[in-house]
Amino acid sequence: MNKQSNDKHAVAERINAGLARRHAVERLFRCTGLLALLLGLTFLCALFFSIISKGYTAFQQTYIQLEIDFDEQKLDPAGERIYEVLSTADYGGLVKQSLRTAFPAVTSRQEQRLLYDLVSFGAAYHLRDRILADPALIGQISRVWVPASDDVDMLIKGYIKRDVPEAERRLRDVQLAWLDTLETEARLSLQFNTAFFTSGDSREPELAGIWGALMGSILTLAVTLALSFPIGVATAVYLEEFAPRNRWSDLIEVNINNLAAVPSIVFGLLGLAVFINFMSFPRSAPLVGGLVLTLMTLPTIIIASRAALRAVPPSIREAALGVGASKMQTVFFHVLPLALPGMLTGTIIGMAQALGETAPLLMIGMVAFIVDIPSSIFEPATVLPVQIFLWADSPERAFIERTSAAIMVLLGFLIAMNALAVILRKKLERRW
Amino acid sequence: MSTVLEKPLNFSSERRRGERRKHARAAASSATVPREDRQTVGAAVVENPRIRCTDINVHYGSKHAVKNVTLDIGQHEVMAMIGPSGCGKSTFLRCLNRMNDTIDNCRITGDIWLDGLNVNDRAIDVVPLRAKVGMVFQKPNPFPKSIYENIAFGPRIHGLARNKTDLDEIVVNSLQNAGLWQEVKDQLDQLGTSLSGGQQQRLCIARAIAVNPEVILMDEPCSALDPIATAVIENLMSELCAEYSIVIVTHSMQQAARVSHRTAYFHLGDLIEVGTTESVFMNPLHQLTEDYITGRFG
């Protein structure tokens, strides 16, 4: 009796002795985890800070207000208001004339050229679009805000310093003086940069926009999703639920896992050889991009979908089979709905990969300078990451902020995609 | 047979334990077949059976799980299968509706005759077979859908209901027969998985009888239930056997004695003894059977 209680005491003692160590280990583990999390968050914050601080200025653009005389003699001497005439008229001349009238003191050719340089040559398109939208403006004098050139924009945003010597500055002293005049007359201001969100690429930073690349990405991803989700899910369902397990299915499994690790450029080469050279699909088109990215994301989706299917408890399958459901009915009514959230997760990972992919698109010509906004999957297009790459590679100072802004748009797109997936998953999720 | 139902054998555990110690020697002498002998003793074959199984062998890979079992299941009969864990009861039961098809390395030989159809023929369609031979699993496995959908699924895929009213009627009847109607009649759109364990098991029984099977296989249906829920299900079985044949696997000898007409005792894959429940429990012929029911084994 005494011995037993002694023993009990010893056991409790030993447990207590170990307890402190156990707690210590647990604390250590928790701290390590927290540290890792903090480290990750710090890097993420640093990334966001650097991108946003560099890029937020791109959402604004310097505009100059000009008093434009839409002279009928110059624009449409015949007075017929036909599209061909109106769209090819000399709007650049209007801009120049307006600048000359604003600064009558400027007479030498060289100085005039400097004066014209203040305004983006996109100003002419700006005027053209106004006239085409409202021909009634012809014959009137009106005040129009037009984009300033990228150098002026950089100066206003503070990236070009006034206090450096003139020879090292992109803007001359006279130009600064003109700008000061404009500013005192309140004809120079920073406005929201709509062009950035509505236009395609351009050699001129102040005219370059992200919409073309965003459309390209959307179209490419639409093709990718439309192909890879059904094919991936069907493959996974077949392999997991219907295929006999033998040497062949093992071989297929190994191959699929291998494909997931193949460098993406290889898929680009394959796409070039098969879709463009052999099947003669259009080069640079979202269709081909989507096909290539489908090949790339398929393994990811298949692997995730198979895991999701495997996670469905076998008792559900037995229950359905037990009441006489065919294999097909079991899979479609009971297994697939339960596996769908997991499949969606896999798909979204695949899609996010595809969204950020550049290498395979390089091979099929989607790395091109494309001004027009693609409106179908057969037209030449580029995608967001490629656009970022192209801008990051451009020498103009103003492209730096646009690169960061494009990254923000890419991240925003990614967040929207992920949010959609989370919402869908929440909707579909079921307990069992 | 009816005598078994009317006068259930009394195996209250206290009495049995006392008896076991006192009469172990005496009881042992009543059995005649020695332990080493693995031939089936008793009446494995009946006249006009519902299911006739001959020479069933099941292998999982190299494991021989069921050995040469020949057994009939009668019309309107509750057949109990007892035996120590791992002796192949579930395996045998799952042969009867080809549920073992879902296991990759499982090989079954022998004939299982049901209405002139060889169940074990690879070529037959398992869909009508499983509609005819329903199954209730050891662990309740309702679908993660509403109570209504749980039951409606079977009739719907088999096209048993012509319209919504028909279907509603089937659902209500099945729930009533499974003794669950009173508890869930106001919450048919609630998730089946949100019911308690015993309710879930009755839901699974309702689901099985909704397709109007001829045979119901039950694999330890009460192993997770409290005595009250168990009693409900046992009563249900006594009622259902008027229409169906029922095969039940159980670890509870009291339960086997209470509900079954005939009992089969399995041991390490062999069918050792079959007979009326009364004879198996009162006068076991085989030494192994006697060891098991007197609690000397397993």
Ligand SMILES: Nc1ncnc2c1ncn2[C@@H]1O[C@H](COP(=O)(O)OP(=O)(O)OP(=O)(O)O)[C@@H](O)[C@H]1O
């Ligand atoms: N899927 C399987 N794969 C391989 N062996 C299996 C499988 N299922 C069962 N077995 C083996 O077959 C034998 C019989 O199993 P079974 O499940 O039929 O036993 P049981 O009598 O139902 O036992 P319990 O009373 O514990 O449920 C066991 O020895 C088990 O190891």
Ligand SMILES: [Mg+2]
């Ligand atoms: Mg079992």
